[in-house]
Amino acid sequence: MDTPKTSIPDLNSTELYINREQSLLEFNVRVLAQALDEGLPLLERLNYLCISCSNLDEFYEVRVASLLQMAEMDSTAISTDGLSIHEQFEKISGKAHELVAEQYRVLNDVLIPHLESHNIRFLKRDNWSDSQKAWLEKYFNEELLPILTPVGLDSAHPFPRILNKSLNFIISLTGKDAFGRNSGRAILQAPRALPRIVQLPTSETDSGPYDFVFLSSIIHAFVNELFNGMAVKGCYQFRVTRNSDFFVDDDAIDDLLLAVEGELAMRNYGDEVRLEIDANCPEETVNFLLARFELTPDRLFLANGPVNLSRMQAIYAMVDRPDLKFTPFKPSLPSAFGRNKDIFACIRKQDILLHHPYESFAPVVEFVRQAAADPDVLAIKQTLYRTGVDSPIVAALIKAARSGKEVTVVIELRARFDEKDNIGLAAKLQEAAAHVVYGVVGYKTHAKMCMVLRKEGNTLRNYVHLGTGNYHPKTARLYTDYGLFTCEKELSEDVRRVFMQLTSLGKVSKLNKLLQSPFTLHHGLLKMIDREIEFAKKGKPAKIIIKVNAVVEEQAIQALYRASQAGVKISLIVRGICCLRPGVPGVSDNIEVRSIVGRFLEHARIYAFMNGGDWAVYASSADLMNRNMFKRVEVCFPIADKKISERILNDLKANLKDNSQAWLLQSNGQYLRATPGDHPVFQVQTELLKDLSQ
Incomplete structure (x- = not known):
């Protein structure tokens, strides 16, 4: 009887790859989870919420915008994980809407109540006292009214150009103005110079030391002052995100500086990719804005609070509460x-x-x-x-x-x-x-x-x-x-x-x-992976540890799969995007992928190969991405000094021991946070602070 042949997995199979965009959104999920971590100082948790919001802004400005451009050029394009552009948009939309809903839940149900318990309050219009309202009205008349320019929409006043990520209001009106006009709608753009959060003075109001009001609330409260003789039926904040990833045709330019300057001037007015609007906005007005910006409903986000949560980062500097922030440290001198x-x-x-x-x-x-x-x-x-x-x-x-x-x-x-x-x-x-x-x-x-x-x-x-x-x-x-x-x-x-x-x-x-891209870096890394495969085939210990911001490049992923199949133990510490799928039987059983999310942004790129016991350790400016390997000038430099290479290896091993700030990538593409269990809590960043800072 013939022995059945073992099938060799096809390393080109789409099932072996995680979608890049989904992986990037998963990173934002991990960042947002920090805002729920009760072991972190409260104002730091607010910062993590804001970072997750600014990250999502950039995701739409660059990644979604890039997909839209790709769809225009080739709507049949398929991603490495086998998804069409339309399928990617569907998955992105679903995950992004879940993320935004969670951001506002964390703000309204978790952080704001916690902040109030520490006398840091965001006052709504309905809760202003008489003295607060009087001060805010004076502030509006003296600081805001002179520079606000509402635009009534009619044939002589077309819909204004809306700056990328700017705060705007669409206002519903009744009545006629001095010229007998009544278009029913006006647009008000809040100048970028205006603070988005205003702190109430304790001396002139009956406010606490840290009472704040959103600029949007002030404008809502006194918007009638801008339309003399007319009645405001509704005022709703909105924000448009635009394509910010400009293109410079390298083959058609004579002066790169002039080309970049020219494109930079247009960044604020790129194609619209997302609309955020007040959750209370009437459906008719929502549809009006969607049509105006030529956006489909899947790129509409309803905001249960300020449309730009990342602006709340200003609170950190405005509140002098060291007890609600990370303990300061002083970097040491080697x-x-x-x-x-x-x-x-x-x-x-x-x-x-x-x-x-x-x-x-x-x-x-x-x-x-x-x-x-x-x-x-x-x-x-x-x-x-x-x-x-x-x-x-x-x-x-x-x-x-x-x-x-x-x-x-x-x-x-x-x-x-x-x-x-x-x-x-x-x-x-x-x-x-x-x-x-x-x-x-x-x-x-x-x-x-x-x-x-x-x-x-x-x-x-x-x-x-x-x-x-x-x-x-x-x-x-x-x-x-x-x-x-x-x-x-x-x-x-x-x-x-x-x-x-x-x-x-x-x-x-x-x-x-030196290894240098776009010439020798990619080949050099693959060669070192192959060397570990040869050690494993000879029955010798073989190990690879890589710490980077992203793992995307397909040939490198396949090389790591082959190494895993040969028995090489592989540890990947990947902060953000990881398209490699660990834990697949017969393919990536020997690969563990973890992400560290902590006080500091993990940014170092290290490539370490056991090399038969004589570890080869390289540091680099390059991640395992196509652009770093083939479209950028990068260097990857060996750490020749044995004491220094041993020190870096110890740092990597400490990353692999983290049982509190580490997230482990599962074969389904989701991450589970590591837990200490019965072991003592170990956080690599905390330990390095103890060991290295003063």
């Missing part, structure tokens, strides 16, 4: 710097690893500052993706350029939502005579590199900093990232060659140690 103020001497002595935000970002700033002031420094080269408008690093680069040093800065103009800031930074640097380039046409420059060329006696030495995160001091307090200082000859020479590629023309340079 002992490798000691008391030596010469940062170059410290780097010559040894490679130095920084783990932000637990360890200070100040040495990175100081690295550029000392380079700017050092007479022996001849040149500084830097990539900037996101850095902030008042960046101390940019200030140091300007100082260096003005002092006559050769300063070259590669600025990525198309860093989404930072384009305007980066255009301004480019202008400042050019005014200081720095060489500013915008990378390579068709590829975003996402690599995080800084190189300082220093003359030491008769030799030239390159000092470099390589990172997993941006050169942004503010986000370095909020995002977890690694940065490496080194002057190792081969690695620093690789960095120099990459800069040459970015600023000049020529063939791809052969690199000694």
